[in-house]
Structure formats: structure tokens, C-alpha cells
Amino acid sequence: MKRVLTVQDISCLGKCSLTVALPVISAMGVETVILPTAVLSTHTMFPDFTYKDLSDQIGPITAHWKAQGASFDAVYTGYLGSVTQIEQMKELFETFRTPDNLIFIDPVMADNGKLYANFDDAYVRANAGLCAQADIIVPNITEACLMTETEYRTEYDAAYIDTLLHRLSLLGAKTVVLTGVSLSEGKTGVAGLDTATGERSVYQNDRVDASYHGTGDLFSSVCVGAMMRGYSWQKAMALAADHVAHTIRVTLEDPKKPWYGVDFEETMPALLDALAQGTGAEA
Numbered sequence: 001m002k003r004v005l006t007v008q009d010i011s012c013l014g015k016c017s018l019t020v021a022l023p024v025i026s027a028m029g030v031e032t033v034i035l036p037t038a039v040l041s042t043h044t045m046f047p048d049f050t051y052k053d054l055s056d057q058i059g060p061i062t063a064h065w066k067a068q069g070a071s072f073d074a075v076y077t078g079y080l081g082s083v084t085q086i087e088q089m090k091e092l093f094e095t096f097r098t099p100d101n102l103i104f105i106d107p108v109m110a111d112n113g114k115l116y117a118n119f120d121d122a123y124v125r126a127n128a129g130l131c132a133q134a135d136i137i138v139p140n141i142t143e144a145c146l147m148t149e150t151e152y153r154t155e156y157d158a159a160y161i162d163t164l165l166h167r168l169s170l171l172g173a174k175t176v177v178l179t180g181v182s183l184s185e186g187k188t189g190v191a192g193l194d195t196a197t198g199e200r201s202v203y204q205n206d207r208v209d210a211s212y213h214g215t216g217d218l219f220s221s222v223c224v225g226a227m228m229r230g231y232s233w234q235k236a237m238a239l240a241a242d243h244v245a246h247t248i249r250v251t252l253e254d255p256k257k258p259w260y261g262v263d264f265e266e267t268m269p270a271l272l273d274a275l276a277q278g279t280g281a282e283a
Contacts, residue, residue: 002073003071004025004072004228005033005074006022008217009079011041013043013046014042014214015260016214016217017078017079020218021034024218024221025221027272028229028272028275030229033072035061035062036054037058037080038053038054039052043213055082055084058085058092066096074102074104074224075097075101076224077106078220087126090129090133105134106137107127107138107147111143114142132172133172134172135175137171137177138219138220141164144167148164148167157183174195174196175233183202187206188204189204190203194233203234203241206245208249208252210251218243218244218247218264219240219241219244222243223239226239247264250263
């Protein structure tokens with residue numbers, strides 16, 4: 001069985017970060033080890049949430065793992081709360097990187113043209129530096145624009161996406177993937193670039209006109225789980241994009257649909273069926 005280490009916060013109520021990554025990747029048949037960066041009472045869309053930084057625990061935990069001879073087939077980072085934690089991730093990668101494992105970075109810091117609260121330009125630069133150490137990065141368009149100092153646009157064409165992919169490739173990651181890419185009316189999806197071969201890949205599905213917190217975490221978690229199950233990065237991204245869209249639709253049909261996250265629990269059987277059938281898998 002493959003083993004993934006995922007490094008993110010725990011938002012106790014809210015369906016994001018570790019409360020998505022742990023159940024999703026585990027259900028996909030991959031052992032999931034967690035390293036919490038912080039504990040929040042809820043995610044940050046709730047008012048008056050509590051926050052406990054766990055930066056001082058990252059070093060002792062990883063030192064204990066090293067002493068136990070622990071190893072990981074993938075290391076997947078999501079929301080990191082500070083520049084300090086980004087620097088800690090560089091040390092963690094150095095400790096646990098092997099010639100064969102996967103470093104997967106979701107540089108969670110912005111959306112809809114705006115940086116999240118409490119982050120600044122120094123944080124953006126630090127995240128860009130962290131991405132240099134990745135095998136795969138999966139920023140959204142806002143995050144890509146910030147890290148590459150590119151003008152953010154809500155209307156764009158394929159040439160703009162190609163420019164962003166090229167500029168992201170200069171950060172140093174082996175594969176760069178843009179999420180939330182819409183190249184025609186009513187469609188959305190992903191666009192990626194393999195920096196070694198120059199191969200580009202675009203996948204579009206039907207846009208669902210709804211926005212929920214935590215869908216990026218669901219996308220990344222499905223990607224990591226699928227790649228651990230032998231999917232290529234291109235087919236893992238397509239599987240994840242379709243699964244997120246399906247989950248949003250199911251959530252919209254729920255008469256008690258939660259405003260704070262998607263009903264990923266309801267759609268796990270469909271994801272596992274797709275895995276069992278080899279949908280999108282390498283032949």
C-alpha cells in the first residue's frame with residue numbers, strides 16, 4: 001500500500017484541508033499520514049473562529065518520524081499559515097525526499113483576484129520558492145498570477161493560459177497545472193505543462209454555477225490519491241475535475257445543502273466506482 005504524508009491545517013468544522021484530505025485519500029486505498037499545521041474551530045469563512053498555530057510541533061514530529069525510519073511515497077502540502085511554515089516545509093522535503101517519491105504542492109493563498117487575509121507579498125514570494133522544489137504544483141489562476149507577477153484577468157484566451165503555464169514553469173516545478181481554467185462558454189477545468197517534455201494538457205468539463213469552500217482541497221486530494229493508484233498526472237487531474245463537478249451538483253440537490261462545504265461524503269462511492277473501473281487510468 002502506498003503512503004502519503006499530507007501537511008495542512010485542521011479546520012474542525014467546515015469540510016476543507018485535512019478533514020477532506022484524510023478521508024478521501026484513505027478511501028482511495030492509500031495510507032494517509034497527517035501533519036497538522038494549525039487547529040481551527042472552523043474554517044475561515046465562519047466568523048470569530050479560533051486558531052492555534054502548531055509550527056512548534058512540526059520539527060519534533062518530523063524528527064520522531066525520521067528516528068523511526070518513516071518514509072512516504074508522496075508528500076502533499078496544502079494551506080500553510082505563515083512564511084515560517086513554508087520554510088519548515090523546505091526542511092521536511094529535504095528530510096523525506098527520495099528519488100522516487102512525489103512532492104505535490106497546492107499553494108493555497110488566494111482566489112478571485114485577491115490574496116487571502118493575513119498574507120502579504122513576502123508570503124507569495126516564499127510560496128513561489130517552495131514551488132521550485134515540487135514535482136507538481138496546482139495553483140489556481142489568481143495564485144499563478146501572484147507568483148509570476150502576471151496581470152490577473154477574468155476574461156482570457158488560450159494564449160494567456162499558455163503564458164501563465166510558461167511563467168509557472170520558470171519557478172522550477174517539474175509539472176505545473178492551472179485549476180479553474182475556462183476556455184469556452186459554460187466550460188471549466190484544468191491546463192497543465194510537463195516542463196521536461198513541453199507537453200501541454202487541457203481538460204474541460206461543464207461548469208457548475210456554484211462556489212464552495214474546500215473544493216480545491218477535494219481536487220488536490222483526489223489527484224494525489226489517483227496518482228498513488230497509478231494514474232498519470234493528466235488523467236488524475238481529469239478524474240479530480242469531474243469528481244469535484246459531480247460533488248458540487250450533488251450538494252446543490254441537497255435540500256439541507258451546507259453553505260460552508262460540499263457533500264463529498266455522498267459522492268465517495270462514485271469516486272471509488274471510477275477507480276474500480278479504471279476510469280481515466282493508464283492502460
